Amino acid sequence: MAYEVEAPKYVRLAQTIQGRIEDGTYAPGSRVPSENQLVQAFGMSRPTVVRALELLKRDGWLESRQGYGTIVRGRPAVVEQKDRRGSEVLARDESQDGGRLVEVGQVPVPPRVASALGLPKHAQVLMRRFLVEADGEPFELVSSYFPVGLVEGTDLLRSEPLAGGTRAHLESRKKVRFDHVSERVSARLPERSEAGLLELPDGVPVLSVLVIARDASGQALQVSDVLLPADRQELEDNYRLN
Numbered sequence: 157m158a159y160e161v162e163a164p165k166y167v168r169l170a171q172t173i174q175g176r177i178e179d180g181t182y183a184p185g186s187r188v189p190s191e192n193q194l195v196q197a198f199g200m201s202r203p204t205v206v207r208a209l210e211l212l213k214r215d216g217w218l219e220s221r222q223g224y225g226t227i228v229r230g231r232p233a234v235v236e237q238k239d240r241r242g243s244e245v246l247a248r249d250e251s252q253d254g255g256r257l258v259e260v261g262q263v264p265v266p267p268r269v270a271s272a273l274g275l276p277k278h279a280q281v282l283m284r285r286f287l288v289e290a291d292g293e294p295f296e297l298v299s300s301y302f303p304v305g306l307v308e309g310t311d312l313l314r315s316e317p318l319a320g321g322t323r324a325h326l327e328s329r330k331k332v333r334f335d336h337v338s339e340r341v342s343a344r345l346p347e348r349s350e351a352g353l354l355e356l357p358d359g360v361p362v363l364s365v366l367v368i369a370r371d372a373s374g375q376a377l378q379v380s381d382v383l384l385p386a387d388r389q390e391l392e393d394n395y396r397l398n
Contacts, residue, residue, distance in 0.1 A: 164295050165200055166207035172198070173208065177217055177228055184230035188218065201291050203254045214244075242337035242367040245298055245380045247324070250286055250317035255296075258353060259285040260315045262304065269301045272368045272379045282307050284318075287353050294354050300380040306330060322378060323369070335372040341365050350383055 288296035
């Protein structure tokens, strides 16, 4: 049996705006409606509108120009068909993105994460758990795991939202370089704590997107388990970071 989940509101809004760019409603070089106009037109909150616009900027459909607002770039030369969830996880600004940091601390490494990080079963890792919310509703739980030695002396150890994203912070503080990401997707039942944070009834499965970020040598630097309701397919997707 497959389980289908409606996309978050900000994703649906981004898809609508993208469709208007593709059909010429928003022509290349023109300004898209203001945030206030989009809020009124679509009946969505400002955080949802801002998140949708940021997603379109990240994917190359829009750009911000000082003094002009948000401009349509047109259809990107190469339109990525994949969900670049891994890049989003690495770049997430916890101090600004909608949601809240719910847990930071050392934990025993989960088996799937141990395999990805190349650690023994009973090793300790640092976990940062962030609950992504939109319009006050949880829709994604991100648990990111790091080798303890890698995060020594960094702000990742702090129980405070991290500004700028984990990739930028580690590349700056530890002189490592993130090179590529792989994603493994599977369905599972959430742990009780995960279900509670996502406000899921008992027995409802989640989609687990295991995001593995590596350096050029293939050494894993960060593993993030992204949870959201899911079907029961499994796949692996690899792509290089910009």
